[in-house]
Amino acid sequence: MLESDTTARPQWLKQRIATVLAERKRNPITRILRYTYGGQTVYYISAPCCDQYSNVFDTKGKLICQPDGGITGKGDGKCPDFDKNKTNEKLVWQDPR
Structure with missing residues (x-):
C-alpha cells in the first residue's frame, strides 16, 4: 500500500x-x-486506457513528458529513464468510484 500524499494539491x-x-x-x-524525478517534484497521471499516454507534470502543471503508453507502450520518448529514476512515490489521488 502506497503512503498517501497529504500535502496541499496545486x-x-x-x-x-x-x-x-x-x-x-x-x-x-x-x-x-507524486514522485521526485530529475531533482524536482512531479505528478504522474495514469492513462485512461490502452494505447493512450500517461502524463508527467511539474508542480506548476506543465507537461514534462509521457513516460508510457502509446502504440509502443514506451511513451513519447522524452523521459525514457522515468521508471528507473523516479523516487519517493506517494499516492496523491485515485478515483474512488
Missing part, C-alpha cells in the same frame, strides 16, 4: 481531478502519483 491538479470526476468512470481508474 490548483491545476484539483481541476484535473474535477474533470476526471465529471466524466464517466475509467477502466482502469485514474491514479495520480
Whole structure:
C-alpha cells in the first residue's frame, strides 16, 4: 500500500481531478502519483486506457513528458529513464468510484 500524499494539491491538479470526476468512470481508474524525478517534484497521471499516454507534470502543471503508453507502450520518448529514476512515490489521488 502506497503512503498517501497529504500535502496541499496545486490548483491545476484539483481541476484535473474535477474533470476526471465529471466524466464517466475509467477502466482502469485514474491514479495520480507524486514522485521526485530529475531533482524536482512531479505528478504522474495514469492513462485512461490502452494505447493512450500517461502524463508527467511539474508542480506548476506543465507537461514534462509521457513516460508510457502509446502504440509502443514506451511513451513519447522524452523521459525514457522515468521508471528507473523516479523516487519517493506517494499516492496523491485515485478515483474512488
